[in-house]
Amino acid sequence: MNNIRLVIFDLDGVLTETSKQHYLAWKILAAELGVDIDLEFNETLKGVSRMDSLDRILKRGNIYDKYNEEDKVKLATKKNDIYVKMIKSFTSDNLFEGVLGLLNKLKDMGILIALGSASKNGPRLLKSMGVYNYFDYIVNPAEVKGKPNPDIFLKASDELSVPVENCIGIEDAVSGIEAIKKANIFAVGIGSKDVLFKADIIYRETKDIDLEVIDNLLKK
Numbered sequence: 001m002n003n004i005r006l007v008i009f010d011l012d013g014v015l016t017e018t019s020k021q022h023y024l025a026w027k028i029l030a031a032e033l034g035v036d037i038d039l040e041f042n043e044t045l046k047g048v049s050r051m052d053s054l055d056r057i058l059k060r061g062n063i064y065d066k067y068n069e070e071d072k073v074k075l076a077t078k079k080n081d082i083y084v085k086m087i088k089s090f091t092s093d094n095l096f097e098g099v100l101g102l103l104n105k106l107k108d109m110g111i112l113i114a115l116g117s118a119s120k121n122g123p124r125l126l127k128s129m130g131v132y133n134y135f136d137y138i139v140n141p142a143e144v145k146g147k148p149n150p151d152i153f154l155k156a157s158d159e160l161s162v163p164v165e166n167c168i169g170i171e172d173a174v175s176g177i178e179a180i181k182k183a184n185i186f187a188v189g190i191g192s193k194d195v196l197f198k199a200d201i202i203y204r205e206t207k208d209i210d211l212e213v214i215d216n217l218l219k220k
Helices: 019-032 041-044 048-058 067-088 100-108 124-130 151-161 174-182 211-218
Strands: 006-009 112-115 167-171 186-190 201-203
Touching: 006 151, 019 041, 019 048, 019 067, 041 048, 041 151, 048 067, 067 124, 100 211, 112 151, 151 167, 151 174, 167 174, 174 186, 186 211, 201 211
Parallel strands: 006 112, 006 167, 167 186, 186 201
Antiparallel strands: none
16 A cells, blocks of 8 residues: 555544533533534534534524623633543543554554544543554644634645645544545545445444555545
8 A cells, every 4th residue: 555645533433432422511501501402403513613513502592692702712611621521531442443453554554644623622532542642643623724624634734744645534524524525635434325425435433444445546
C-alpha cells in the first residue's frame, strides 16, 4: 500500500461512543431552558460543534433571540461541564473493537494519523483511552469552521503536508461525510448505507475497515 498517507478520524461513533453522554447532557440543559429534545432531534446534533448545537436547541424552543453571545457561551460551558463529568470514567475499554489494532497497523505502515473531531474534549478522551500518542495531529475545532464545512479535514491535510488525494477521512455522521467530500478527500462511512450513501465506501463498524481495499480505490 502506498496511496494512503494520512487517515483523519472522527471521534464519536468511530473510535468510541459518547453520543449517549452528549445527548443526556444536552437534554438536561435543554430541560432547564424549557425545551424538550428527543433522540430523533439529537441526530441533527451529531458532528456539529457545541455552539451550533446550542443554537439549534434554542431555535427549536423559539428562544434563540432571548440569549446574547455571552449567555450562550455560559450555557454551552454548562453543558460541557455536565458532559465532562459523564466521561471521566472512560478507559481503553471504551474504545470500539478493532480500533487499537487499526491504529497499530497504521503506525507500523508509517501512515500518519489525525483527529478531525468537532469535540473540544477530543484530546482528553484520547488520553483517557490510552491512544493519545498514536495521533500525529489533532485539529483544534475552535480554530476552524465546523462540519459540514471541509475546514477540519483540510487543516489536518495542510498541517501534516499530505495532499488531499492521499488522505482518507472516517466519519459516522452525515455532516462529517459532507465535510470530507467538500475537502475532496476519500470518505469512509461507519454506519448505515441508507444514511451515509454519499461516502465512497461504507462499513458497518470500524473493525470492518479494510485498508488494502481503500488503498486500491485511491488509485482510481
